[in-house]
Amino acid sequence: MSALWVAIVAVTLASAAIKAAGPVLVGGRELPPQVNAVIALLAPALLAALVVTETFGEDGHLVLDERALGVGVVAVALALRAPVLLAVALAALVTALARLFG
Amino acid sequence: MRNEAGRGGGGYLAGARAGLPFALVVGAVAISFGVLARSLGWGVLAPIVFSVITFSASAQFAVAAVLGAGGGVFAAIAAAVLLNARFLPMGVAVAPFLKGGPLRRALEGQAVVDTSWALANRGGGRFDREYMIGATIPQAVAWIGGTALGVLGGDVVSDVERLGLDVIFPAFFLALLVVELRSGGKRAIVAAATAAALAAALVPFATPGVPVLAASCVAALLGLRGRSS
Known part of the structure; x- marks a missing residue:
């Protein structure tokens, strides 16, 4: 088997196992309140971390580029109570324009 | 039953509808993955099989990046696994809302992808199972179809970045974070x-994937602090 197929099979199995772990180990049972308190904070923590890495992360560096402008547009649009899809579409548009003229 | 969101087929359909705009973006990204795989000489079958069985943009791009740069197979696997490690805390968060025995839960857990997971988040640690699975379906179809299109030479989206499509994901996550923080109170704001x-x-020091995993898990542990009740 070539290196590529080894990678494909291994990544598939590992990825499936990672996704299955939480549901199998945690699912269905009543958890202590401390654990629930931690789980409840996973969503805001994960979302915030994803925003930072996908806006400013680039090959192991922090960079300030057109993506930050687009994400800034979303922040302003949401502060003005724009619908989510409109805000996200505006972000893509502004980012594309900034790259075109930047 | 913990699952009060049992809205039957309506939940799946509403989720699928919510996932549709993202399916378009995912399709464009998938085409670029297919084009990249073709340029690396992966042939037709391997990239399509990869997308069908792995169904993970970040992991697949990581494998392409490492192998394409002449890296070893273990480095490629490690990079992909680290990137997908974020699905561990995401899976823990949705776990109470999935149904059935261990096998069925393991299968339902495969529906966790960033956008669907975020769309199905109902705040305060609650998730809508049907909505999440529904939202993943059009994105899976787009991911596999787009990969095939890109591999077979249908380079209809010349550059995802030129169209600003890459910013859609952080923009969308920020939008959902704002929604979450409006209802989540002070603890959620501090954690975020x-x-x-x-x-x-962590970005400058850690391998890609580690910053999201480590930062989110450590921040969520703040939930242990100062529970006054």
């Missing part, structure tokens, strides 16, 4: 700010 700062601090 901590995770953001930690992730930024």
Whole structure:
């Protein structure tokens, strides 16, 4: 088997196992309140971390580029109570324009 | 039954509808993956099989990046696994809302992808199972179809970045974070700010994937602090 197929099979199995772990180990049972308190904070923590890495992360560096402008547009649009899809579409548009003229 | 969101087929359909706009973006990204795989000489079958069985943009791009740069197979696997490690905390968060025995839960857990997971988040640690699975379906179809299109030479989207499509994901996550923080109270705001700062601090030092995983898990542990009741 070539290196590529080894990678494909291994990544598939590992990825499936990672996704299955939480549901199998945690699912269905009543958890202590401390654990629930931690789980409840996973969503805001994960979302915030994803925003930072996908806006400013680039090959192991922090960079300030057109993506930050687009994400800034979303922040302003949401502060003005724009619908989510409109805000996200505006972000893509502004980012594309900034790259075109930047 | 913990699952009060049992809205039957309506939940799946509403989720699928919510996932549709993202399916378009995912399709464009998938085409670029297919084009990249073709340029690396992966042939037709391998990239399509990869997308069918792995169904993970970040992991697949990581494998392409490492192997394409002449890296070893273990480095490629490690990079992909680290990137997908974020699905561990995401899976823990949705776990109470999935149905059935261990096998069925393991299968339902495969529906966790960033956008669907975020769309199905109902705040305060609650998730809508049907909505999440529904939202994943059009994105899976787009991911596999787009890969095939790209591999077979249908380079209809010349550059995802030129169209600003890459910014859609952080923009969308920020939008959902704002929704979450409006209802989540002070603890959620503190956790989000901590995770953001930690992730930024880790990016220059850690392998891709580690910042999100470490920052989110450490920040969520703030939930253990000062439970006064």
